[in-house]
Amino acid sequence: MLSCTGYAARSASDPLAPFSFERRDTGPDDVRIEILYCGVCHSDIHQARNEWGNTLYPCVPGHEIVGRVSEVGTNVSRFRQGDVVGVGCMVDSCRECKSCRDGYEQYCEQGFVGTYNGEDRQGRGITLGGYSKSVVVDQAFVLKVPDGLDLAAVAPLLCAxxxxxxxxxxxxxxxxxxxxxxxxxxxxxxxxxxxxxxxxxxxxxxxxxxxxxxxxxxxxxxxxxxxxxxxxxxxxxxxxxxxxxxxxxxxxxxxxxxxxxxxxxxxxxxxxxxxxxxxxxxxxxxxxxxxSLIGGIPETQEMLDFCGAHGITADVEMIAMDEIETAYARMLRSDVKYRFVIDMNTLAASA
Missing domain, CATH: 3.40.50.720 (NAD(P)-binding Rossmann-like Domain)
Incomplete structure (x- = not known):
């Protein structure tokens, strides 16, 4: 297991605060990613505060992840150490139903596994998201980030x-x-x-x-x-x-x-x-x-490639990790143009 730090909500009424936990070791099909930036989605607020009634605590939000590959498993051929990659709203699905076979994993008939607050299909517990130092994800749910784009402004592309x-x-x-x-x-x-x-x-x-x-x-x-x-x-x-x-x-x-x-x-x-x-x-x-609900992995890669070819990114405002509660309050007032992104380099200073 790998030691990791992040920010978590421990209950619906608690503010997000530093949290230490363990990530799984990098398996044969896994990619370990050191997180550089994580976008802040309104659904992060809903989940942290249990507004949908399904939050499992402690909850580490974040599903707009851009980072750099630090380790790959023995079966991984599409990625190598140093690659810049992204992870969106899903980290797994059944991979067998018609929706999954058609590349629409978001409509998996057994339900996709969310990047956070999801139940790992291999029985490894509850998924913890991108408000953290690193993440380990099956290669099938990792995306290539095109060259030449502002990486912080790429993060919201993985959801918004x-x-x-x-x-x-x-x-x-x-x-x-x-x-x-x-x-x-x-x-x-x-x-x-x-x-x-x-x-x-x-x-x-x-x-x-x-x-x-x-x-x-x-x-x-x-x-x-x-x-x-x-x-x-x-x-x-x-x-x-x-x-x-x-x-x-x-x-x-x-x-x-x-x-x-x-x-x-x-x-x-x-x-x-x-x-x-x-x-x-x-x-x-x-x-x-x-x-319509997000998009499947093939379409998300298509979207990133389109953005790379046309120079499209999100309009973002960068924040430090310890500013997350202020960012949540501002989001509820619609006081952001147009997406907050956490500079995860600030995590060490706040944890």
Missing amino acids: GITTYSPLRHWKVGPGQRVGIVGLGGLGHMGVKFARAFGAEVVLFTTSRGKIEDGLRLGAHEVVLSTDKEAMARETGRFDFILDAVSAQHDINSYLALLKRDGTLVQVGAPEDPLPVSVFSLLMKRRNFAG
Whole structure:
């Protein structure tokens, strides 16, 4: 076993604090990674505070990991010591069901194993995430990071990036389409970047007048204030596709009304309570309301390669490990542009 340090929540009410634990030895199919950067996802807050009711303590969050390979197992051929790699939201799945065989491990029929707060399929306990010095991951769930990108800004691609890339690719967003992105946060800002890179006409919907300039800077052709009823009415029936990245309660029917016949709205934000949907919003123009969850390993590698080829990364704010509780508080106030990333070199000073 390997000694490791990190930050953990020990209960739903405790702040994250230094934590010492052990990682497994590097097995034949494993890659050991010294973590350089770890993005901070809103789901980290949900899990640390047991807001989904399934947290196992102690909980070490973090599933947007970029690091350097320090050791590989005897069966590993795709990676070698010194490589820069990434780990996203999953570290294992059954690998046998149709979803896994098709490269959609996120839809594993037995449930994928989360990078943290997941039950290891080999009986090695509960997975502990990227707010830590190192991690050991099966090679099948390790990703190659392209050269030439800001590594800190790559980290959020492993969750926020793939969560928006996957539905845009699946529904074949591209030139000639008018695409709406709802919300300009960690997810939404990546949705704007990808939709623009795919060649679509991109319209950002936001409740904040202060985000108009940023939306245009990030790639939107137009920004619409969703609180402006007249502006929203002008957009009725004009969209081929809408990606909704809002995790708070909002009127989903006001966005469904913006779709053309056979248009699709995909929800990637995850509000705590159900969103009421008027069936007539769907019936009248054969509209589609769908959801999407992160992406499989092949598609995540495709996304990273696309980002490398097009110079796409997240807009990030770097923090030290001991600033995590302050970062959580700011995230809850939507006070971040647009993703916090922990410089894991600061862990030694805070642990």
